[in-house]
Amino acid sequence: MNxxxxxxxxxxxxxxxLSFTLTKRTLTTSSSSPASASxxxxxxxxxxxxxxxxxxxxxxxxxxxxxIGYQMxxxxxxxxxxxxxxxxxxxxGKHGKAWGIVHKDGVPAADAPxxxxxxxxxxxxxxxxPKKTEQITSQSLPEPEVQAA
Numbered sequence: 001m002n003x004x005x006x007x008x009x010x011x012x013x014x015x016x017x018l019s020f021t022l023t024k025r026t027l028t029t030s031s032s033s034p035a036s037a038s039x040x041x042x043x044x045x046x047x048x049x050x051x052x053x054x055x056x057x058x059x060x061x062x063x064x065x066x067x068i069g070y071q072m073x074x075x076x077x078x079x080x081x082x083x084x085x086x087x088x089x090x091x092x093g094k095h096g097k098a099w100g101i102v103h104k105d106g107v108p109a110a111d112a113p114x115x116x117x118x119x120x121x122x123x124x125x126x127x128x129x130p131k132k133t134e135q136i137t138s139q140s141l142p143e144p145e146v147q148a149a
Contacts, residue, residue, distance in 0.1 A: 053122035057094050060087065063126065071103060071127040074118070079105045081127045085113040095120060 053075070060067030066087050073081035082100035089096040098116045102109040 054124055055094065055122050056098055056116070056119040056124045057087070057089065057096055059124045059126055060084065060098075061093065067126075071129055072100075072124055073127050074121070074123045075125050076123065082116050083108070084116075 056072060057066075059072060060070075063070050066089070067084045068087065069084065071081040071083050081103045082098075083103055084098060084100045086099040087096060088098075096119070098119050099113040100116050101111075101113050
């Protein structure tokens with residue numbers, strides 16, 4: 001009986017009431033409102049994914065030839081864009097260096113390409129060029145054949 005009282009007394013001494021209340025609090029808060037807690041977190045997660053901007057390389061990866069020959073600009077620029085002439089990618093495909101020709105209001109502002117700064121910042125967008133899209137659509141459509149009568 002002496003050993004039984006020792007083991008019980010050692011358990012009682014080692015028992016910490018604070019750990020029980022913390023466990024009780026975490027159990028009650030997580031079980032009291034699971035629906036209300038999960039809805040705001042899912043909307044926040046969706047909005048973060050939805051509003052995540054892309055850097056220049058993440059925009060260029062979906063364009064043919066990694067965007068060489070296409071125009072890109074930062075979202076807050078107006079009337080200024082770069083026509084990409086050269087891209088050096090690092091192995092991960094999301095980082096690297098890029099060079100391009102500056103275009104202001106659709107007209108080239110410089111003859112020689114220069115290194116583009118801020119390519120890793122998440123504010124880049126593709127600028128569709130109506131001349132280039134017309135050329136692509138006219139090249140893809142076959143010309144009608146003329147039959148001699």
